[in-house]
Amino acid sequence: MSVLTVGIDVGGTNIRAGVVDVEGQVIDTVEAPTPSSPRALEDGLHRAVAELSLRHPVAAVGLAVAGFVTPDRAGVRFAPHLPWRDAPVAARMHQRLGLPVVLEHDANAAAWAEHRFGAARGGHVVVMVAIGTGIGAALLVDGRLYRGAHGVAPELGHLRMVPDGRSCPCGKRGCFERYCSGTALVATALELLAADPSRSTLLAKEHAAEPGSLTGRRVVGAARDGDPVAQAAVADLALWLGRGLALVSDVYDPDLVVVGGGVGGSAPLFLDEAREHYVRRLTGAGHRPPARIRTAQLGAAAGLVGAADLARAELARG
Template sequence: MRAIGIDIGGTKIAGAVVDELGHIIAHDRRPTSASEPQVIEDTVVEMVKHLSQGEEIAAVGVAAAGFIDASQSVVYYAPNINWREEPFREKLEKRLDLPIIIENDANAAGWAEFRFGAGRLVSDMVILTIGTGVGGAIVSGDRLFRGGFGAGAELGHLRVVPNGLPCGCGAHGCIEQYGSGRALLRMANELADAGGIGQVLASVRSRNGVLTGQDISELVSIGDPGALSALRTLGTWLGQACASLAAVLDPQLFVIGGGVAQSGDVLLDPIRLAFLEALPARGYHPEPEFRIAELVNDAGVVGAADLARRYAETI
């Protein structure tokens, strides 16, 4: 059974036909405007019709950032799209003669990693995606956790510092402010300002005008002390957050994804160390594994398609 996965971003929409083994058979990608909901709806409909040509499609899964209700129908709130209480599933079903589900994009990507990536051999997994912010998903007992209202697993908003840095969610001290790509840039700039091991960071910033994630990644790859220090600090915060999550969820595996995860063990090592230092009942509590995500840019469409296929099998 083949299904279509659609992943809606702030500036583009990606779509793919995916088989039952998670393989992409055909794909499409189109620019769009987050400020125009009708354009987004039209683009999704056009993509599904285009991708369906010559294919027997079982269902469509649409992934987007935001709070989705428990029935996978209504987008309560989307931070990057002008959606508020948007009945997106109903609108699409009126225009497409296919079963449809709407899913949070981090949940969809996490499910893909669980089914076809780093988590395929476990039953309980937590994934943290480290990008501009911190996203995440939870799989418990082979089932994707959504919470009672459908808006669960907002792991980036786990509070790690009481009265800490302000977060875009309105709270203070969220892990997103200490463990994200944006946080890494802040830490690197602070080291550049301080001199010492931050001298190379300061030099790169002076030459280019700003520090970018790519700059830090390149400096990490050549062992620059300042860039490595910033990354280790980031990993320490993430490890402490994972210890809190482990106390509640007891996963067998933590998967770390997103652009920052390209650093591999250079990031995982401080995460593991901080995790063990903060783990309750260390020495008596089983210790989960930490792995880098295997599916990268395709995780959203693959996960959305697989969730839609599973939904179609139940109706």
């Protein structure tokens, strides 16, 4: 179908909406801060679609949501950084917009975009791991998204990697994303600095001058600049990424893994090392082909592109 659709990445900080064509190209965007109440959030979504509809003939809307989406992709059960709780979002937005509206988990939407237009094309069993503040994940089998019985699979970021390890906001300890994420980079860097307070690296000086100021982005930047503490933190992330992907491969046996997300955008710093750890940890290594591991191609636009394309597919099904 050659119709235009709108995809909206509904994030905890910003709403980013875009008009997407059949080739996955984003031809127009609007962005606004994310409101903090359900009604205000839906008002903001309405304004974004209305603005884009003034400039383009759009036929459907897809929402990429960082939260638990119902299996029918019509409602949001829970989203930690959004105000919706057991909310029939699709029906409410359809009533306001007069357009078909579908929802999708943001990692699923990004994986779908990579499947249709990016790094996941041609994969048979594809796992996407989006490394950002935490870990988002998606699974595609023969071009179909696997959502699980209740619409929340696969929650790979909360696989327990370290018994009694670092505490996680989910309530468990030792989760994968506590060791492989932007948050994990900061935690590891701080542990390294605490273990050797005499270190005089740039990262150590910055932390001493302004405790609490370190971010994953800063650790990555310092690693690029040769800071040994930052490089050690990135090497630790590579170790845990390799271990995590080996565990995931033992469960799903993918032929392709796509690594994306904000930290994933710095993959040249750690992906080769992670591949080595992955191959060493893979059960039956040497007697089975390892998965190909690629970096995502669509960047920050993947969620809205995927949501828009899924909306187009739903429209085609009638």
